[in-house]
Amino acid sequence: MNDRLRLYSYWRSSAAYRVRIGLNLKGLPYELFPVHLLRDGGDQHKPAFRSANPQGLVPVLEHGQRMLRQSMAILEYLDEVWPDPPLLPATARDRQRVRALAQLVACDIHPLNNLRILQYFEREWHVPQPERDEWVRHWICDGLDAFEAMLHDHPSTGSFCDGQVPTIADACLIPQLYNARRFGVDIARFPTIARIEQACLAHPAFDEARPEKQPDAPEKSPG
Incomplete structure (x- = not known):
């Protein structure tokens, strides 16, 4: 191949x-x-x-x-x-947990603040920007509250979402936190998530993937 x-x-x-x-x-x-x-x-x-x-x-x-x-x-x-x-843990039980965390972001949080959804609100229903932003914040916080609860005091939670190496759960969480900040969400209200974010962003694989480090990123203002 x-x-x-x-x-x-x-x-x-x-x-x-x-x-x-x-x-x-x-x-x-x-x-x-x-x-x-x-x-x-x-x-x-x-x-x-x-x-x-x-x-x-x-x-x-x-x-x-x-x-x-x-x-x-x-x-x-x-x-x-x-x-x-590997991006997934070794056991079926742990793989299920990691997939559940990843899908909480990918299936339940992210689709509700996707660009095409917000554009539809603006174009078809003429929803003002403040209301669109409030919609985004509500669903991000609703999902991250659940994500935090699933991490907090769970025996599998380590430096990362599952243990001591990053998985697809971390790969989904970090981009969603970037998005959350764009809409004014205070990540400090999610202490376990905030701790894991710091561990992830210190990892070269996450650092190199940051939006602002991409060749198509604008130099000063977002676009």
């Missing part, structure tokens, strides 16, 4: 951020192909990108001749094709 990897990404996309973390944790070199989600109505809506992903969403990971879609499926694909170091 041709192991050339190209990641279609947007610097501020939470889902693409997850996959950048996963690729970095695996130590896999990849070419980053920026897809600007805002400029000229969004590159994701153009026919060239729709041929890569009919949903018009990032990330897409091109592996040889294959187009891989959906960040969670991509992360598990990476773990199956390049199993070392």
Whole structure:
């Protein structure tokens, strides 16, 4: 199999951020192909990108001749094709817990503050910006409250969400915290999450994946 990897990404996309973390944790070199989600109505809506992903969403990971879609499926694909170091724990019980944490973010928090949802609110229902931001904060805090409860005093919680090495749970959590801060959420209200965030951001794989370090990130102001 041709192991050339190209990641279609947007610097501020939470889902693409997850996959950048996963690729970095695996130590896999990849070419980053920026897809600007805002400029000229969004590159994701153009026919060239729709041929890569009919949903018009990032990330897409091109592996040889294959187009891989959906960040969670991509992360598990990476773990199956390049199993070392693992992104999931060794036992079925612990893998279930890690998947549950990851999906709490990917399935329950993130979709409710996704760019296309907020754009629909603005375009179709003319919801003012303050109300849109309040919607985002409500669902982020609702989800992170549950995430914190699932971590707090659990015997499997360590320096990271599960034990002493990062997993897909951490790869999902950190981008969501970046997003939370954009909307004014105080992460200090989630002490276990805040502690794990510091451990993650000190890890080179997470540090290199930060949005502000991506080649398509604006130098000064977000866009």
